[in-house]
Amino acid sequence: MAFWTRIGGLVLCIVLLAGCSQQSSATDDLIHALTETHSAIASSILAIQLYDQQRSTRAVTDTVLGDMAKQAVDAESALEPISVDSEQLKSDRDAALAAIQSGVAALFTSRDNFSQHGAVDTADLKSADQQVNAVLNQLRASR
Amino acid sequence: MKRIFGLALGILTAIGGFVDIGDLVTNAVVGSRFGLSLAWAVVVGVIGICVFAQMSGRVAAVSGRATFELIRERLGPRLAVMNLGASFLINLMTLTAEIGGVALALQLVSSVNYLLWVPFAAIAVWLVIWRVKFKIMENVAGLVGLCLIGFAVGLFLLGPDWGQLGRQVLQEVSTSTEKASTYWFYAVALFGAAMTPYEVFFFSSGAVEEGWTTEDLAESRANVLVGFPLGGLLSLAIAGCAAVVLLPQLIGVTALSQVMLPVAMAGGKLLLALIILGIVAATAGAALETTLSAGYTIAQFLGWPWGKFRPPAQAARFHLLMIICLVVGIGTLMTGVDPIQVTEFSVVFSAVALPLTYLPILIVANDPEYMGEHVNGQVLMVWGLSIW
Numbered sequence: 001m002a003f004w005t006r007i008g009g010l011v012l013c014i015v016l017l018a019g020c021s022q023q024s025s026a027t028d029d030l031i032h033a034l035t036e037t038h039s040a041i042a043s044s045i046l047a048i049q050l051y052d053q054q055r056s057t058r059a060v061t062d063t064v065l066g067d068m069a070k071q072a073v074d075a076e077s078a079l080e081p082i083s084v085d086s087e088q089l090k091s092d093r094d095a096a097l098a099a100i101q102s103g104v105a106a107l108f109t110s111r112d113n114f115s116q117h118g119a120v121d122t123a124d125l126k127s128a129d130q131q132v133n134a135v136l137n138q139l140r141a142s143r
Numbered sequence: 144m145k146r147i148f149g150l151a152l153g154i155l156t157a158i159g160g161f162v163d164i165g166d167l168v169t170n171a172v173v174g175s176r177f178g179l180s181l182a183w184a185v186v187v188g189v190i191g192i193c194v195f196a197q198m199s200g201r202v203a204a205v206s207g208r209a210t211f212e213l214i215r216e217r218l219g220p221r222l223a224v225m226n227l228g229a230s231f232l233i234n235l236m237t238l239t240a241e242i243g244g245v246a247l248a249l250q251l252v253s254s255v256n257y258l259l260w261v262p263f264a265a266i267a268v269w270l271v272i273w274r275v276k277f278k279i280m281e282n283v284a285g286l287v288g289l290c291l292i293g294f295a296v297g298l299f300l301l302g303p304d305w306g307q308l309g310r311q312v313l314q315e316v317s318t319s320t321e322k323a324s325t326y327w328f329y330a331v332a333l334f335g336a337a338m339t340p341y342e343v344f345f346f347s348s349g350a351v352e353e354g355w356t357t358e359d360l361a362e363s364r365a366n367v368l369v370g371f372p373l374g375g376l377l378s379l380a381i382a383g384c385a386a387v388v389l390l391p392q393l394i395g396v397t398a399l400s401q402v403m404l405p406v407a408m409a410g411g412k413l414l415l416a417l418i419i420l421g422i423v424a425a426t427a428g429a430a431l432e433t434t435l436s437a438g439y440t441i442a443q444f445l446g447w448p449w450g451k452f453r454p455p456a457q458a459a460r461f462h463l464l465m466i467i468c469l470v471v472g473i474g475t476l477m478t479g480v481d482p483i484q485v486t487e488f489s490v491v492f493s494a495v496a497l498p499l500t501y502l503p504i505l506i507v508a509n510d511p512e513y514m515g516e517h518v519n520g521q522v523l524m525v526w527g528l529s530i531w
Contacts, residue, residue, distance in 0.1 A: 039395045046392070046404050056407040056415060059254040060400065067398035 156285030161374020163429035164244030174385030188337025211443035243482025244426035284428025290421030335494030
C-alpha cells in the first residue's frame with residue numbers, strides 16, 4: 001500500500017511539475033513573440049528616422065520595413081499553437097495577441113505608406129510599441 | 144619588391160575574404176543580443192582556422208596534392224567517405240546561404256525581392272568560375288571585400304563607451320530575455336562561422352591550383368597568421384556596431400537589412416554604400432569558394448580531373464558537379480526558406496561536424512611519410528588536437 005502511495009505521489013508531482021513547466025513554457029513563448037514584435041517595431045522606427053535624417057537610402061529603408069513586417073507576422077503566427085489551459089494564461093495570451101496585432105497593423109501601414117509616398121509618421125509605430133512593451137513588462141513581472 | 148607586393152596582396156585578400164554571410168549574420172545577431180561577451184568564441188574560432196588553414200596549405204605545398212586525395216589514400220575509402228559526406232553537405236548548405244546572401248545584399252540596393260536575384264547571383268557565380276582566372280577571381284573578391292572595414296570605421300564613428308565594450312568582453316551580458324542555453328548555442332555558432340570547412344578545402348585546393356611549393360610556405364603562413372586574425376577583428380567590429388546601436392534598444396537581428404542600421408547611423412549613405420559593396424563582394428567571393436569546394440571535394444575523392452587550371456572540357460565532371468550544386472542551391476532558396484536561417488544552420492552544423500571534417504587533415508599533417516621534415520611539430524599537434 002505504502003509503495004502505491006509513493007508511486008501515486010511521484011506521478012502527482014510529475015504531473016504538477018509538467019503542468020507548471022508547460023505554463024512557464026507558454027509564458028516564455030508569449031514573451032518571445034512580444035520581444036520579436038518589439039524588435040521589429042524598434043528597427044522600423046530607427047530605419048525611418050535614419051531615412052528622415054538622410055543617413056539611409058530608400059532601398060535599405062524599404063527592405064527593413066518589409067523584413068520587419070514579415071517578422072511581426074511570424075511572431076503573431078507563433079502564438080497560434082500555444083494551448084491555453086488556465087484563465088490567467090488565456091488572459092495573458094489575449095493581451096499579447098492584441099498588442100502584437102496592433103504592431104503588425106502599424107508595421108504594414110508604415111511599409112505601405114513608405115513605398116507609396118516615401119515618408120511615414122512614426123506615431124502609430126511608437127504607440128504600438130508602447131502597447132507591446134506594457135504587456136511584455138507585465139508578463140516578465142508575473143514570471 | 145614583387146615579393147612584398149605579393150605578400151601584401153595575399154594578406155589583404157585573406158582579410159577581405161575572411162568574412163562571409165555566416166560571420167556577418169552570426170556576429171550581428173550575437174552583438175545585438177549579447178554585446179561583445181562572446182568575443183572569446185570568435186578568438187577561439189580564428190585560432191582554429193589559422194591552425195588548420197596553414198596546416199592544409201602546408202600539406203598541399205609539400206605533397207603537391209589536395210586534401211581529399213590524401214585523406215582517401217591515408218584513411219581508406221570507408222572512413223574518408225564519412226568525412227566527404229559531412230563536408231559536402233555542410234558546404235552545400237553554406238553555398239546556399241552565400242547565394243542567398245548575395246541576393247539579400249542586392250535587394251538592399253534595388254528594393255527588388257531577393258528571390259528574383261537568386262538565379263542571377265547563381266548564374267554570375269557559374270560564369271565567373273567558367274571564365275575568370277583563379278588568381279583574378281580570388282584577388283578581386285578579397286580586395287573588394289575589404290570594403291567591410293567600413294564596420295570598423297563605423298564603430299569608431301559611433302563613439303562608443305570603450306570601457307563598457309571592454310567590460311562586455313570580460314563578462315557575460317545578462318539580458319532579461321536570454322537564457323544560458325542560448326548563450327552557448329551562439330558560442331558554438333560563432334566558432335562554426337569562423338571554422339567553416341570550405342575555407343580549408345579551398346585554401347588547400349587553391350594551393351594546388353596556384354602550384355605552391357615549399358618555398359611558398361612562409362608567404363602562405365603570413366597570409367593566414369596575419370590576414371585571418373585581422374579578418375577576425377572585422378567580425379568583432381560587426382558585433383561591436385550591433386552592440387552599440389541595437390542592443391540598448393533591444394533590437395535582435397533577424398535580417399541582413401537590420402545590420403545596415405548601425406552603419407547608416409555611423410556614417411550615413413557613403414558608409415552604407417561601401418558596406419553593401421563589401422557584403423556583395425564577400426558573399427559572392429564565398430559563393431565562388433563554396434561552389435569550387437563542392438567540386439574539389441567530390442572530384443578529389445573520386446579521382447576525377449579537377450581544377451580551374453585545366454580547361455573545362457578536360458574537367459567536365461568537376462564543372463558539371465558545380466552546376467548541379469548551384470541548381471540545388473537555387474532550388475532550395477526558391478522554396479522560400481529564409482537564407483538567414485540556412486546560414487544559422489550551416490554555421491552550427493559546421494561546428495558540430497568539426498571532428499569529421501578536420502580530423503583527417505590533422506592525421507595527414509601529423510604523418511611524416513607524407514610531410515617529411517614539414518610534419519606538424521609538437522606544439523601544432525597539441526593546438527590542432529585541442530581545437531578538434
